[in-house]
Amino acid sequence: MTVSYRQPGVVLTDHRFTVPLDHDDPSGETIELFAREVVARDRVGRDLPWLLYLQGGPGFGANRFIGKQAWLGRALQEYRVLLLDQRGTGNSTPVNRQTLPLRGGPAEQAAHLTRFRGDAIVRDCEAIRPQVTGGAPWTVLGQSFGGFCTVTYLSIAPEGLDQALITGGLPSLDAHADDVYRAAYPRTERKVAAHYARYPQDVERARRIADHLLTHDVVLPSGYRLTVEAFQTLGVLLGSGDGSHRLHYLLEDAFVRTPSGPALSDAFQEQVQGLLSYAGHPLYALIHESIYAQDDRPTAWSAERVRSEFPQFDAAKTLAGDEPLLFTGETVHPWLFDCDPALRPLRETAGLLAARTDWTPLYDPARLAANEVPVAAAVYHDDLYVDTAHSLATARAIRGLRTWVTDEFEHDGVRAGGPRVLDRLLALARDDV
The missing domain is CATH 3.40.50.1820 (Alpha/Beta hydrolase fold, catalytic domain)
Known part of the structure; x- marks a missing residue:
C-alpha cells in the first residue's frame, strides 16, 4: 500500500x-x-x-x-x-x-x-x-x-x-584503506590550517578544551565519553561549506564558570553530543572502512593505524608544545566503540569486520x-x-x-x-x- x-x-x-x-x-x-x-x-x-x-x-x-x-x-x-x-x-x-x-x-x-x-x-x-x-x-x-x-x-x-x-x-x-587515509591526513591538516587562518582565536580555544579533556573525565548527558581524541573528530565539520563557521561558533562559548572552577557548559556538551553520536547512523561506523576493501587484505582499523604515521595529530604531544591542536576528518577508530553508548555493544562485531580477509571487488x-x-x-x-x-x-x-x-x-x-x-x-x- x-x-x-x-x-x-x-x-x-x-x-x-x-x-x-x-x-x-x-x-x-x-x-x-x-x-x-x-x-x-x-x-x-x-x-x-x-x-x-x-x-x-x-x-x-x-x-x-x-x-x-x-x-x-x-x-x-x-x-x-x-x-x-x-x-x-x-x-x-x-x-x-x-x-x-x-x-x-x-x-x-x-x-x-x-x-x-x-x-x-x-x-x-x-x-x-x-x-x-x-x-x-x-x-x-x-x-x-x-x-x-x-x-x-x-x-x-x-x-x-x-x-x-x-x-x-x-x-x-584499487586503493586500500591505508592509501585512502595516508592521503587524507595531510589534506585534513590543510583544512585545519585554513580554519585557524580564518579564526585565529580558535587556536587557543581548541587547545584549552583539549587540555581540559586530558585532565578531566567528561561524560556527556547521553553517556558519551568525551575524550580529546573524540573531540578532535569534530574536524569532520570542515568538509562542508559552512563547517568552519559552525566549528568556530561551537568553540567560542565552550566554558562556563562554576563554584568548582571552569567547566564545559551544558550548551556546549549538548551540541557536541549531537555532532558526535552515531545513534542515528551506526552503520556508518561499522562498515565505513569496508567500502575501501576489495581483496584479501583486512582494513584492520586503518584510520587508527595510519594516524600513528602523523604524530602531529597526537593531542598530548601538541599540548606539550606550542603547536595548534589538529582536528581529524572522516575517520572511524576502535576507541569510538568505547566512547559512544550507541556503539559499545558492537565493538567486538566491528573488530571482526576489521579483521576480515575475504572482501570481494566493488x-x-x-x-x-x-x-x-x-x-x-x-x-x-x-x-x-x-x-x-x-x-x-x-x-x-x-x-x-x-x-x-x-x-x-x-x-x-x-x-x-x-x-x-x-x-x-x-x-x-x-x-x-
Missing part, C-alpha cells in the same frame, strides 16, 4: 519494497526497502523519467527534504525523483545495536554486515527498478558514498542507467573502460572526504566520463549549491557544454 501527501510545491508518495537479504539466494530471507517518490505538484499526472538519488554515507537514510530544497527543485523540472533509504538505513529494515542481536553473536552480526556494501545496494536498485520505472533505465545521482555506489552500478549493471551523475564521490578503483575496471553510459562528475578540489587525485585517476579510467573540477564548493556542494551543481552535471552528461 502506498501513501501520498503534499508539501509546498510537491507531492510525496511512500513506497516499500521487498528484496532478498542476499541476492545470490533470491529465495532466502528478505528485507524491506523504503523509498520516497517526489514529483512537482503541477506534473503529477505526467509521464516523466525517473531520477534515483543515492545518499552519502555509508549508513545514512536519504535526505528528508521539505518542498524543493537544495538540488531537488532542479531535478523536479524534468524528473520524478526516488529518494532511497539504502538497506539498513532510515526506514529500510534498520541495522543498529537494537536489531543486530537478532542475528546472534558478534560473528553472526559481522557476517550479516558484509551484505550492506555498495554491490548489494546496486542489486537492490536493480531489483526495484522494474517496479518503479516499468523496466526503463533511470538517471542516478550519487552523492559521496552514493557516487561510489554509482561507479559500482556502472560496473555491474550499466543497462539500468540512462545517465550517471556523481557529486564528490569518485572512488579510487568495481570492474574493464567494464568501466568500455562504458557507454553518459557520466558526469563534480570533483571538489581538495575535498576533505574524497581525495581529488584518486577521483581524477578514476575519471580517466571510465570511458566518456566528463568532470567538473571546482573549488567553489566543499563536499556538500550538491546541497549548498542549490540547483547549480545538478544543472551543470546534466549539461555535461548531455554534452550541452
Whole structure:
C-alpha cells in the first residue's frame, strides 16, 4: 500500500519494497526497502523519467527534504525523483545495536554486515527498478558514498542507467584503506590550517578544551565519553561549506564558570553530543572502512593505524608544545566503540569486520573502460572526504566520463549549491557544454 501527501510545491508518495537479504539466494530471507517518490505538484499526472538519488554515507537514510530544497527543485523540472533509504538505513529494515542481536553473536552480526556494501545496494536498485520505472533505465545521482555506489552500478549493471551523475564521490578503483587515509591526513591538516587562518582565536580555544579533556573525565548527558581524541573528530565539520563557521561558533562559548572552577557548559556538551553520536547512523561506523576493501587484505582499523604515521595529530604531544591542536576528518577508530553508548555493544562485531580477509571487488575496471553510459562528475578540489587525485585517476579510467573540477564548493556542494551543481552535471552528461 502506498501513501501520498503534499508539501509546498510537491507531492510525496511512500513506497516499500521487498528484496532478498542476499541476492545470490533470491529465495532466502528478505528485507524491506523504503523509498520516497517526489514529483512537482503541477506534473503529477505526467509521464516523466525517473531520477534515483543515492545518499552519502555509508549508513545514512536519504535526505528528508521539505518542498524543493537544495538540488531537488532542479531535478523536479524534468524528473520524478526516488529518494532511497539504502538497506539498513532510515526506514529500510534498520541495522543498529537494537536489531543486530537478532542475528546472534558478534560473528553472526559481522557476517550479516558484509551484505550492506555498495554491490548489494546496486542489486537492490536493480531489483526495484522494474517496479518503479516499468523496466526503463533511470538517471542516478550519487552523492559521496552514493557516487561510489554509482561507479559500482556502472560496473555491474550499466543497462539500468540512462545517465550517471556523481557529486564528490569518485572512488579510487584499487586503493586500500591505508592509501585512502595516508592521503587524507595531510589534506585534513590543510583544512585545519585554513580554519585557524580564518579564526585565529580558535587556536587557543581548541587547545584549552583539549587540555581540559586530558585532565578531566567528561561524560556527556547521553553517556558519551568525551575524550580529546573524540573531540578532535569534530574536524569532520570542515568538509562542508559552512563547517568552519559552525566549528568556530561551537568553540567560542565552550566554558562556563562554576563554584568548582571552569567547566564545559551544558550548551556546549549538548551540541557536541549531537555532532558526535552515531545513534542515528551506526552503520556508518561499522562498515565505513569496508567500502575501501576489495581483496584479501583486512582494513584492520586503518584510520587508527595510519594516524600513528602523523604524530602531529597526537593531542598530548601538541599540548606539550606550542603547536595548534589538529582536528581529524572522516575517520572511524576502535576507541569510538568505547566512547559512544550507541556503539559499545558492537565493538567486538566491528573488530571482526576489521579483521576480515575475504572482501570481494566493488568495481570492474574493464567494464568501466568500455562504458557507454553518459557520466558526469563534480570533483571538489581538495575535498576533505574524497581525495581529488584518486577521483581524477578514476575519471580517466571510465570511458566518456566528463568532470567538473571546482573549488567553489566543499563536499556538500550538491546541497549548498542549490540547483547549480545538478544543472551543470546534466549539461555535461548531455554534452550541452
